[in-house]
Amino acid sequence: MVRFEAVGLRYPGGGPHTGSWGPEALVDVTFALPPGSFTWLLGPSGAGKSSVLRLMHLALRPTRGEVEVLGLRSSRAPRAALAPVRRRIGVVFQDFRLLPYLSAFDNVALPLRLAGRPEASLRADVNEILKWVGLDGKAASLPPELSGGEQQRVAIARAVVHRPALLVADEPTGNLDNRQARRLLALLREMNRMGATVVVATHDEDLVARFPAPALVLRDGRLHDPDGARGIGADLTVDRFAPHPDAAEADDLAPEPPPPTAPPRRDPDLGDRRSPDLG
Amino acid sequence: MARRRHSRDPLGLRRALSGLLLPGLVAAMALLAALALAGAQGAAALAERWQRGAAAAVTVQIPDADAARVQRALVTLRAMPEVADAQAMDPQRLAALLRPWLGAAPSIPVPGVIELRLRDSRVDPVLIGDRLAQAVPGALVEAHGLWVQRLAALARSLQALALVVLVLVGLVAAAVVAVATRAGLAARRDAIEVLHGLGARDGDIAGRFARRVGLLAAGGAVVGTAAAVPALALLIDLAGPWLGSAGAMDSLTGLPWPGLVALPPVAFLVGWATAQATVRRWLHRLP
Numbered sequence: 001m002v003r004f005e006a007v008g009l010r011y012p013g014g015g016p017h018t019g020s021w022g023p024e025a026l027v028d029v030t031f032a033l034p035p036g037s038f039t040w041l042l043g044p045s046g047a048g049k050s051s052v053l054r055l056m057h058l059a060l061r062p063t064r065g066e067v068e069v070l071g072l073r074s075s076r077a078p079r080a081a082l083a084p085v086r087r088r089i090g091v092v093f094q095d096f097r098l099l100p101y102l103s104a105f106d107n108v109a110l111p112l113r114l115a116g117r118p119e120a121s122l123r124a125d126v127n128e129i130l131k132w133v134g135l136d137g138k139a140a141s142l143p144p145e146l147s148g149g150e151q152q153r154v155a156i157a158r159a160v161v162h163r164p165a166l167l168v169a170d171e172p173t174g175n176l177d178n179r180q181a182r183r184l185l186a187l188l189r190e191m192n193r194m195g196a197t198v199v200v201a202t203h204d205e206d207l208v209a210r211f212p213a214p215a216l217v218l219r220d221g222r223l224h225d226p227d228g229a230r231g232i233g234a235d236l237t238v239d240r241f242a243p244h245p246d247a248a249e250a251d252d253l254a255p256e257p258p259p260p261t262a263p264p265r266r267d268p269d270l271g272d273r274r275s276p277d278l279g
Numbered sequence: 280m281a282r283r284r285h286s287r288d289p290l291g292l293r294r295a296l297s298g299l300l301l302p303g304l305v306a307a308m309a310l311l312a313a314l315a316l317a318g319a320q321g322a323a324a325l326a327e328r329w330q331r332g333a334a335a336a337v338t339v340q341i342p343d344a345d346a347a348r349v350q351r352a353l354v355t356l357r358a359m360p361e362v363a364d365a366q367a368m369d370p371q372r373l374a375a376l377l378r379p380w381l382g383a384a385p386s387i388p389v390p391g392v393i394e395l396r397l398r399d400s401r402v403d404p405v406l407i408g409d410r411l412a413q414a415v416p417g418a419l420v421e422a423h424g425l426w427v428q429r430l431a432a433l434a435r436s437l438q439a440l441a442l443v444v445l446v447l448v449g450l451v452a453a454a455v456v457a458v459a460t461r462a463g464l465a466a467r468r469d470a471i472e473v474l475h476g477l478g479a480r481d482g483d484i485a486g487r488f489a490r491r492v493g494l495l496a497a498g499g500a501v502v503g504t505a506a507a508v509p510a511l512a513l514l515i516d517l518a519g520p521w522l523g524s525a526g527a528m529d530s531l532t533g534l535p536w537p538g539l540v541a542l543p544p545v546a547f548l549v550g551w552a553t554a555q556a557t558v559r560r561w562l563h564r565l566p
Contacts, residue, residue, distance in 0.1 A: 057476070058566065059476060059566060060566060061566050079563075079566070080480070080481075082566065083478045083479065083480045083481075084478065085478075086475075086476065086477065086478035087477070087478030088478075089478075091476060097469070097472075097473050097476075099289065099291070099470050099473060101291045101294070102289060102291075106289070110289060110473075110474070110477055111477050111478070113289070114474070114477055114478055114479050114483065115478075158477075
């Protein structure tokens, strides 16, 4: 599903847009995430969390080592091979990256239109996913007319509307208050329950404490792995949500509309995407 | 309604690539191209017509022509090194040419006419005439054809120049389109990165730019060509006396219509291809 092997990454000149090569932002990062897993990506600012995520959603290629995402080895794959894999990945950015001149509906519909879905069939799907994130009344609104939390929910709707096999989120709760952050995590967890592999980078330890799950911890561009438990071969398949369903969590989730058990789409073919061959 | 409109334009190119600058510049260039086209056609017609007139670059008239005098003149002329060819004009053909003026009266004496072709049009025909007059007294050399030949050469070079102008206009148009496309890329950089991140192929993004730019260029070309038509019609009216002896030529039918009609599609293609190349090269900076 997602496999990093001795990955090193350098940015040009220490920043993305200057001349020579800077120091290694990532050093010998090695891990593997099995299909259907939920993983936290933790570490202080500047530790390389965003770099790991950008390698995962193919916005970067490794300087050395190998990154394998959904069966594609990105270090040497031809450029044209990356686009189809990107279409199977959903990304939630801290700054949303919505297109400000498109309505919420059109922003969410983008991945389906890029995949060539006919207009008639995508309308129902987009409306359903907007309902799932609680924005069914705001489909025609432009992003600048929405609150931060609403924009974040549009961003997540866009990330999941095409049922990605891999969903990565970079500090998705950075702009949200606690309640909205918990709600966002419930949505991500719901996607994970339906089969997507989910990776969430955050420095919000409260959130991690509420939703315990396997974690990759980065420090100074290296995987912080004191007990050697998270490298390749480590058992990350254990769903740590299950062992910790304490009452406090249940209370937090209960009042959240809409009910997280409702599948976002009811197309019969979507059931297939949930089968274990996602990886 | 607004949503429908935007859904087909996820890059917001209607706003990023809008305004009158690009169509205006392309319109000006289409105007220049139309002028060059008309110039090329006009020069070609003049050259063609003058070339025909210059077929007999030099003619020799032999008064009181009898077969012996004409024969003597032919022999003398053919012996000259600068003469490539000398042919006596058939008296019957001559009579037919002159009939409209002289009627069918065989009694009027008609001079013998010899058509000369020279090896080099820069030779002074007066010298030929002087030498010929020694052998055949009274022979006259008429050299207007030489001037016509030189004019025809001038017209041919004007035609070539017009074609060079046409190519230059095309190149400048491509450069203008490239600059406009880069401005559009800069304005929509974030949107392009979002679409790229969502898995849009280079062809998807480049195609959107290329269609938009191509349409703007074609629109500009339509305006520019339409503006050129009255000016060209006027010019053709003025050039009429040199072009058509018939005089009945309508100035509008004299325009280079195939070329003019082709200008907007060509502008679309230039805009489309330039935008494709510019956007694809730009996209290669993204992984």
